[in-house]
Amino acid sequence: MPYYDEIELGDEIGPVEKVATDEEVANFCDVWGAPKPNRFTDPDVAAKAGMPGTIVPGIMTMAMMAQLLTDWGGPGSIKDLDLVFRQPVPHNRPLTLAATITDLREEDGENLVECDILMTGTEGERYVGGKAIVVVAGR
Amino acid sequence: MAMELEYDRSLYGIEHVAGPFEITDEIIDRANSSTGETGPAFISDAGAKEAGYRGRIAPPTLCCILVRQVSLPDVKVKFGRTQMHAGQRVEPKAPVYAGDRLTASSHLKDVYAKTGRSGTMVFVVWETTFTNQDGQVVAEVQESFAKRE
Numbered sequence: 001m002p003y004y005d006e007i008e009l010g011d012e013i014g015p016v017e018k019v020a021t022d023e024e025v026a027n028f029c030d031v032w033g034a035p036k037p038n039r040f041t042d043p044d045v046a047a048k049a050g051m052p053g054t055i056v057p058g059i060m061t062m063a064m065m066a067q068l069l070t071d072w073g074g075p076g077s078i079k080d081l082d083l084v085f086r087q088p089v090p091h092n093r094p095l096t097l098a099a100t101i102t103d104l105r106e107e108d109g110e111n112l113v114e115c116d117i118l119m120t121g122t123e124g125e126r127y128v129g130g131k132a133i134v135v136v137a138g139r
Numbered sequence: 140m141a142m143e144l145e146y147d148r149s150l151y152g153i154e155h156v157a158g159p160f161e162i163t164d165e166i167i168d169r170a171n172s173s174t175g176e177t178g179p180a181f182i183s184d185a186g187a188k189e190a191g192y193r194g195r196i197a198p199p200t201l202c203c204i205l206v207r208q209v210s211l212p213d214v215k216v217k218f219g220r221t222q223m224h225a226g227q228r229v230e231p232k233a234p235v236y237a238g239d240r241l242t243a244s245s246h247l248k249d250v251y252a253k254t255g256r257s258g259t260m261v262f263v264v265w266e267t268t269f270t271n272q273d274g275q276v277v278a279e280v281q282e283s284f285a286k287r288e
Contacts, residue, residue: 028173075180
């Protein structure tokens with residue numbers, strides 16, 4: 001995990017490539033108790049909603065984004081994660097997750113790292129985007 | 140010009156309480172396996188203790204999953220046909236430990252219209268506070284749903 005004084009504006013967290021498989025999405029929907037059938041696991045429901053195929057739930061993409069940050073800053077490092085689900089995210093396709101550091105400040109005794117965070121597709125799709133504040137340790 | 144929105148304004152100020160949600164090892168395991176989570180503090184007591192916690196903790200977005208189990212009333216927005224989950228925000232306030240029992244309290248935060256390139260959308264925002272068995276707030280979650288013409 002990085003120390004606060006090692007981090008600079010413009011530094012990147014990631015990129016990390018991930019795929020949300022059919023099985024993982026089905027498993028995630030079970031944890032959440034998603035009503036069935038739904039657009040996440042049923043191709044017909046997805047088609048009726050105008051989607052090209054089953055999609056990854058927004059909350060699951062959020063969990064993946066959170067993972068990018070906790071892998072970098074530690075398990076309890078997220079102070080704020082604020083995401084916009086811009087486009088439907090497909091199953092079984094490579095997804096690239098990355099964050100860029102936009103601000104560093106000390107506030108109430110905490111070292112805060114603010115970043116823009118983005119999940120993109122192989123054709124430049126901007127699936128999920130937003131902002132995060134991560135707390136990191138000083139020396 | 141601001142659009143005059145028609146919806147159930149009487150919902151403001153009402154708290155919708157749900158729970159308790161038992162944070163079992165099984166729930167954490169299943170959430171972890173569906174996202175490939177391998178962070179040691181989320182996997183075992185030993186990993187969590189190494190990171191300075193008293194025991195295994197849940198990943199920071201577990202409350203974002205639980206929030207979908209809170210039954211919320213229809214805001215009755217007279218606009219649009221299709222609704223989608225437009226965004227979500229989580230502010231973790233304290234660790235959620237395996238074995239915790241959480242309560243959720245949700246209220247309507249805002250309803251507003253926004254016009255962009257793809258037309259007008261109406262956003263409905265709910266805010267939920269999760270509290271543990273000791274009365275400590277562990278997370279604030281905001282969810283926004285968009286209705287499109």
